[in-house]
Amino acid sequence: MTVTAAGLPEWLTPVERAARTVEPHQLSRFLPPETGGRPSAVLVLFGEGEQGPELLLLERAGNLRSHAGQPSFPGGALDAEDGDPQGDGPVRAALREAEEETGLDPSGVQVFAVLPRLYIPVSGFVVTPVLGWWRKPSPVTPVDPRETARVFAVPVAELTDPGNRATAVHPRGHVGPAFLVGSAMVWGFTAGVIDRILHYAGWERPWDRDRRVPLDWHA
Numbered sequence: 001m002t003v004t005a006a007g008l009p010e011w012l013t014p015v016e017r018a019a020r021t022v023e024p025h026q027l028s029r030f031l032p033p034e035t036g037g038r039p040s041a042v043l044v045l046f047g048e049g050e051q052g053p054e055l056l057l058l059e060r061a062g063n064l065r066s067h068a069g070q071p072s073f074p075g076g077a078l079d080a081e082d083g084d085p086q087g088d089g090p091v092r093a094a095l096r097e098a099e100e101e102t103g104l105d106p107s108g109v110q111v112f113a114v115l116p117r118l119y120i121p122v123s124g125f126v127v128t129p130v131l132g133w134w135r136k137p138s139p140v141t142p143v144d145p146r147e148t149a150r151v152f153a154v155p156v157a158e159l160t161d162p163g164n165r166a167t168a169v170h171p172r173g174h175v176g177p178a179f180l181v182g183s184a185m186v187w188g189f190t191a192g193v194i195d196r197i198l199h200y201a202g203w204e205r206p207w208d209r210d211r212r213v214p215l216d217w218h219a
Contacts, residue, residue, distance in 0.1 A: 001091040005112045008133055011053055012046060018200035019113035019131055027196045030119040037119060037126035041090035042075030043098040045109065047134035051155040058101060059149045071186045074098035090128035102151045103143050108136030120189055129193050154181050160198060165207035169214055178213060185217045
């Protein structure tokens with residue numbers, strides 16, 4: 001699969017530049033173990049909507065055993081047909097999963113960068129964030145309502161708005177960045193990746209890190 005930054009819109013240049021230089025430990029304190037872990041990938045898809053640059057997210061169905069109702073990037077575990085987890089397997093998996101979950105046309109996505117692999121200890125997934133530019137947008141909608149409640153785009157301006165930033169507090173005491181966008185709270189792995197992209201792309205604005213919200217936050 002071709003990964004190229006040729007022809008990107010100028011506003012994406014800071015993201016592409018950051019992706020080329022960022023180190024794994026700058027993205028997360030949870031890094032993959034030397035052995036083990038289940039290879040997976042997510043598609044961090046940037047588009048351009050009526051309100052400017054935006055990110056595509058989905059909300060997991062509320063009846064799932066894990067991550068029920070949680071906003072996330074499209075993505076999932078690598079299948080055998082995706083290929084080498086150390087090669088282009090994550091790119092293939094990210095695009096395949098995005099198509100299966102949202103119905104988007106992968107041919108309209110330009111993959112311009114691949115971030116270092118990260119680790120989610122609670123699930124054992126070794127996740128590769130694949131960065132894409134939605135060069136030719138296509139209609140998106142939940143393909144399987146039993147898995148996906150909705151598909152939606154969040155303007156980057158809303159993600160960088162200090163009024164929409166907070167620190168999420170897990171019942172077990174864990175804390176991490178959160179984004180309060182519309183009726184949704186983006187937290188966990190997805191929020192962590194967004195937070196680091198905004199920071200290293202130079203898009204982050206000062207926000208109140210002492211503002212704490214529980215995971216059951218509602219607008």
